[in-house]
Amino acid sequence: MNLLQDDFISTTVGKISLKTILTSNKEYQLQYYFDEIQLSMLQLLSSLTTVVLAPTIIELKEYIRGGLSVDQYDKACERLELDWFDTHKFMRSKPLSTSAKWADAPITKLLSGIECGSSSSAIGLFSDAEAAKVVCPDCTPGLNYNLHMNIKGECFGPTGATGIRGGGAISTLIAGHNLKTTLLSNTIAIDYFKKITVLDDDAEDTPMWVTPQSGSVYQAGRIGLVRGLFALAYHIDFDVKDAPCCCDVCGHHSDQSVVNFRRQKYTGHYGSTKNGRDAGAGWWPHPFTPRSIKDDGAEYAVCARDRSWQSWQELSGYIIGKEMNKANVIPAYIVNQYMHMENPLKTNLLVGGNIANQGSIIGRIYDLYSMPASLTKYLSRVTLVIDVGLQKKERLSNALNKIFGVGYDKSFVGGIKEKAIQQFTANAQQIIQQTLLDVDRKEASELRKAAIEALNKEAKKIFLNVQRQYQHDMPLFKALVRGEVLLYKK
Numbered sequence: 001m002n003l004l005q006d007d008f009i010s011t012t013v014g015k016i017s018l019k020t021i022l023t024s025n026k027e028y029q030l031q032y033y034f035d036e037i038q039l040s041m042l043q044l045l046s047s048l049t050t051v052v053l054a055p056t057i058i059e060l061k062e063y064i065r066g067g068l069s070v071d072q073y074d075k076a077c078e079r080l081e082l083d084w085f086d087t088h089k090f091m092r093s094k095p096l097s098t099s100a101k102w103a104d105a106p107i108t109k110l111l112s113g114i115e116c117g118s119s120s121s122a123i124g125l126f127s128d129a130e131a132a133k134v135v136c137p138d139c140t141p142g143l144n145y146n147l148h149m150n151i152k153g154e155c156f157g158p159t160g161a162t163g164i165r166g167g168g169a170i171s172t173l174i175a176g177h178n179l180k181t182t183l184l185s186n187t188i189a190i191d192y193f194k195k196i197t198v199l200d201d202d203a204e205d206t207p208m209w210v211t212p213q214s215g216s217v218y219q220a221g222r223i224g225l226v227r228g229l230f231a232l233a234y235h236i237d238f239d240v241k242d243a244p245c246c247c248d249v250c251g252h253h254s255d256q257s258v259v260n261f262r263r264q265k266y267t268g269h270y271g272s273t274k275n276g277r278d279a280g281a282g283w284w285p286h287p288f289t290p291r292s293i294k295d296d297g298a299e300y301a302v303c304a305r306d307r308s309w310q311s312w313q314e315l316s317g318y319i320i321g322k323e324m325n326k327a328n329v330i331p332a333y334i335v336n337q338y339m340h341m342e343n344p345l346k347t348n349l350l351v352g353g354n355i356a357n358q359g360s361i362i363g364r365i366y367d368l369y370s371m372p373a374s375l376t377k378y379l380s381r382v383t384l385v386i387d388v389g390l391q392k393k394e395r396l397s398n399a400l401n402k403i404f405g406v407g408y409d410k411s412f413v414g415g416i417k418e419k420a421i422q423q424f425t426a427n428a429q430q431i432i433q434q435t436l437l438d439v440d441r442k443e444a445s446e447l448r449k450a451a452i453e454a455l456n457k458e459a460k461k462i463f464l465n466v467q468r469q470y471q472h473d474m475p476l477f478k479a480l481v482r483g484e485v486l487l488y489k490k
């Protein structure tokens with residue numbers, strides 16, 4: 001089966017090929033039961049489209065505007081080594097030495113991208129773990145890709161290696177009005193990528209399963225675009241059995257099934273790990289990952305770490321960059337490319353990923369934000385809405401801080417505050433998403449007013465709930481009355 005030619009992509013109307021999606025005018029929808037696999041497939045398919053089209057930014061704009069023909073697709077494939085993208089080769093390198101041990105694991109562990117290791121904190125979070133035990137061979141490339149783009153060494157314990165993006169990185173993608181425009185909008189324009197990233201001119205660009213990595217440090221500048229898009233951290237093998245199944249990931253029937261995979265880690269380090277950073281490997285500019293640059297210059301993938309994390313709080317960082325928690329958050333390349341293209345179509349920004357805590361996944365993110373057609377033009381309106389949200393959160397926090405002054409146990413009052421703030425942050429997520437729907441229809445002042453009204457109402461509701469809960473506790477109640485003034489201060 002070939003990823004550039006054959007029907008392996010699960011949609012609501014059956015399995016189809018990348019060529020069909022890109023060259024037809026029908027509307028297709030991906031069908032995968034787990035949103036993380038959906039997210040992983042969007043990135044995998046956009047990266048494959050980059051391989052096929054390798055467009056300049058001018059060509060890419062044309063494809064997004066007018067689509068492409070079957071002829072154009074076939075011609076583009078003629079210059080490629082198609083067999084690199086056969087499933088038995090794709091992202092499946094072979095170890096040089098046959099003596100090293102392969103570790104076996106059930107396929108379930110590829111779903112979260114993080115294996116359930118032996119440590120007590122290393123558990124996967126599944127919608128229903130029991131519901132994903134067997135998959136069809138067509139779904140294995142997506143699962144393998146998901147593993148490699150999410151894996152963090154500690155999740156595999158002593159046998160772990162970390163991938164090129166680091167563990168559990170957040171992804172930001174452009175979501176078009178249908179699957180075709182989504183894939184094209186996340187296709188990398190090779191000339192623009194080259195211009196704004198600093199890879200070596202003679203960087204190796206064959207995939208790692210063709211030319212394996214060597215050495216103990218994987219220098220970022222030496223890794224070309226295609227090589228990096230499908231970078232490996234493990235040799236992977238799947239046992240395909242001639243037993244029919246109904247796939248737990250895509251829901252389609254298949255004559256063959258896969259229940260296990262085997263892995264053997266790479267021994268070198270990317271700049272996404274401490275060892276790699278210390279050895280000067282540098283950060284590979286993964287096009288879908290926002291970065292965080294610390295004061296000392298060290299770069300990290302943006303990750304979501306705690307349960308109360310909500311993507312709206314960092315949205316300004318993802319689209320224009322912002323200083324947050326003593327680090328500069330820089331947008332993913334794909335967002336820069338989108339702004340540079342002045343895309344004529346209205347689009348959404350998809351923020352997705354896992355909320356990870358050491359080896360565990362404690363939550364998932366899959367948020368869509370409405371973006372105006374000309375994001376550059378309306379940028380300030382988007383950040384204005386986010387800023388209103390952050391200010392409101394700060395006000396609520398200040399108002400609640402009064403309860404620390406009544407002499408009660410710190411962890412008790414801290415718990416009251418944390419719960420209220422978490423609730424506000426979670427509820428504000430929807431309010432912000434809703435408000436941004438109007439970003440190119442409403443004037444800035446109107447938009448600001450709408451955001452302030454909705455968020456004020458939310459903060460007030462939460463604050464009143466706390467007040468009501470402690471109305472019979474005089475010291476707390478009085479402190480809250482004093483705090484109230486801060487909440488409503490103009």
Ligand SMILES: [Zn+2]
Pocket residue numbers: 010135136137138139247248249250251252
């Ligand atoms: Zn499947």
